Amino acid sequence: MTTPPVGRRERKKAATRQAIADAALRLFLERGYEQVSVRDIADAADVATATVFKHFPGKEALVFDEEEARESELVAAVRRRAARQSVLDALRQHVLDTWLPIAAHPQRAEFVELVESTPALRAYAERMWTRHTDALGAAIADEIGADHDDLACAALARFVLEIPALTRGRQDRRAAVDTVFDILAHGWGSSG
Secondary structure (H helix, E strand, O other): OOOOOOOOHHHHHHHHHHHHHHHHHHHHHHHHHHHOOHHHHHHHHOOOOOHHHOOOOOHHHHOOHHHHHHHHHHHHHHHHOHHHHHHHHHHHHHHHHHHHHOOOOOOOHHHHHHOOOOHHHHHHHHHHHHHHHHHHHHHHHHHHHOOOOOHHHHHHHHHHHHHHHHHHHOOOHHHHHHHHHHHHHHHHHHHH
């Protein structure tokens, strides 16, 4: 099945959105989050301030510009997994495929420092992870026929979303991810 080609208008909107996000991150890393205004970002991206707000609901969202896509990818990893592939194995593969490249990005440490040193961004990130936990937990529940408020599904979603924080700074990130998933799959006592 092929994906229909994206039209010129959609490509231009996506390019504008990316230019805004790139300008914002560059300025935030150079000057600090609090020292950059939306006007500064608009000027750096060569767009009107109103254009920034057409693409992003607020200043914090500029830092987490791929938030919606990340959540959609998490849910898709569960719902579109291969036949006979377990939910846990699908999530393991998703984390390995998506988190490891992000963790290896040369600006990752700067990005993490920006978020952790800025209260507004830390709070936004917490709300974002809560939304992701709810969406992933609901997708897991749907797949196993449980209620959306099922504690086991919510716990699994939360643990999976904590893997980036748990594995940060580990020399062998892949092994660290595998260790966490092995614990989730087999229990704590199986890890050694």
